[in-house]
Amino acid sequence: MTALLDLLPQLMKGLQTTLLVTAFAAPLALVMALASGLARLSPIKLLQWLAVIYVELFRGTSLLVQLFYFFYVMPLFGLSLDPVTTGVLVLALNTGAYGSEVVRAGIGSVPKSQREACIALNMSPAMALRRVIFPQAFVTMLPPFGNLLIELLKATSLLSLITIFDLAFAGNTLFQTTGRTLEIYGLVLMIYFATAMVLTLGMRWLEKRMGAGRDLEFRP
Amino acid sequence: MNFDLTYLLQIAPLLLKGAVVTVQATVLGTLLAAVLGLLLAILNRSRLRIVRYATTAVVLFIRNTPLLIQLFFLFYILPQFGIALPTYLTGVIALGIHYAAYMSEVYRAGITAVPRGQWEAAHALNMPRALVWRRIILPQALPPIIPPLGNYAIAMFKDTPVLATIGILEMLGVALAEANRSYRYYEPLTMVGILFLIFSLFSAVAVRLLEKRYAAR
Secondary structure (H helix, E strand, O other): OHHHHOOHHHHHHHHHHHHHHHHHHHHHHHHHHHHHHHHHHOOOHHHHHHHHHHHHHHHHOOHHHHHHHHHHHHHHHOOOOOHHHHHHHHHHHHHHHHHHHHHHHHHHHOOHHHHHHHHHOOOOHHHHHHHHHHHHHHHHHHHHHHHHHHHHHHHHHHHHHHOOOOHHHHHHHHHHHHOOHHHHHHHHHHHHHHHHHHHHHHHHHHHHHHHOOOOOOOOO | OOOOHHHHHHHHHHHHHHHHHHHHHHHHHHHHHHHHHHHHHHHOOOOOHHHHHHHHHHHHHHHOOOHHHHHHHHHHHHHHHOOOOOHHHHHHHHHHHHHHHHHHHHHHHHHHHOOHHHHHHHHHOOOOHHHHHHHHHHHHHHHHHHHHHHHHHHHHHHHHHHHHHHOOOOHHHHHHHHHHHHOOOHHHHHHHHHHHHHHHHHHHHHHHHHHHHHHOO
C-alpha cells in the first residue's frame, strides 16, 4: 500500500491539469454545440452550411489528428497558441461537433404542438425558442451531454501527447523513472474511473434538478 | 505557407500504406469487439447474479477509462505476465476490448427489445438455454442493432491513430514519422485529415444504407 502512496502526489498534480482542461473545454464545447446545433435549424442557409461544415469536419476527422494539426500545422499559419490552450480549443471544437447533433435531436424531440401553441399565441420564433422550446429540449439533452462529458474527460488523456502534464503524462513520466508499470497504469485507470464516476453522479443530480416538475409526456 | 504537391505525391504511397494498416486494424478490432461485446451481453443475462454484476462492473470500468491508458496498460503489462504479443496485435486487442464494452450495451438493447413472450414460448417448448439464444433470441435481436454497431465501428476507426503511440505505423504514425524526418508537418497531416474525412463520409453513407435495409423489420 505504501508503494502506491508515493506515486499519488505526482498523479494528483497531473489530475489537476486534467480537471482544469476538462473544466475549460466543457463549457466551450457546450457553447459550440448550442451555436452550431441552432445554426443548423436556422432559416438562414449560410448559417446552416457553416454549421454542417464545422460538424462534418470535426466529426469526420480523428481527434488525435486534429490535435496534432492544431499543434504542428496551425503555427505555420501564424496561429501560435501554447499547448494547453491548443488542447482546450481542439477538445472543445471536437466535443462541440458531437454535441451539435445532441442539440439538434433535443430540439427535434419537443412535440410539434408546442410550436403550434407558440404560433397561436403570436410569439416571435426567437421568443418561442427561448421560452418554450429550448427549456424543454434542454432537459432531454442532459443525458447525452453527460455521456459527452465523460468522453471529453477520457479524451483529455490525448493531451499528454502534445506535451501537456496531465494525468496520463504524469503516469508516463512515473513509468519512465520507476518502471512500475502495473501499479502506475492501474492507478491511473482507477483515478480516471473515479473522476468519471463523480462527473456521472453530478450529471445525474443535474438531470434530476432540471427535470423536476417537468413532464414532457402530455397526459390528459 | 505553400502546399507542396510534389512532396505530397512523394509521400502518398507511404500514407496509403498507413491507411491500409488503419483499415485493417479497424476491421480486426471491430470483429473482436463484436464477438467480445456479444459475449459480455450474454453473460449479463446469466442466471448467476455474480456473473451479471461482474460483467456490469467490467463494462462500466472500460467505458469510463481512456483508451490510451488501456492501450499502455496492455502494451506494458502483458509482457510482464509472459504474454509477448506483436505490437500490432496488442493495438487491435485494445481497440477490440474498449469497443466491446460499448457494443455490449448495443447488444443488450437489442436483446431487451425481444419480447418476453419469446423467452417464455421457448421455455414452454423445453428448449435448452443455448438453443434459445441461438435460434430464437439472437436472430431477432441482431438485425435491428447492425446500424448502431456500424456507428461504433466508425468511432473505432477514428480512434485508431491512438495506436501510433505504441509505434504502430498506421496513417497518423506514418505522417508523424515522415514529418519528423523532413520537418514538414503541413502536407502529411493535411493529407491524413483528408483521408479520414473521405473514409468517414463513405462509412456514414454505408451505415445509412444499413439503416434503410434493417429499419423495415
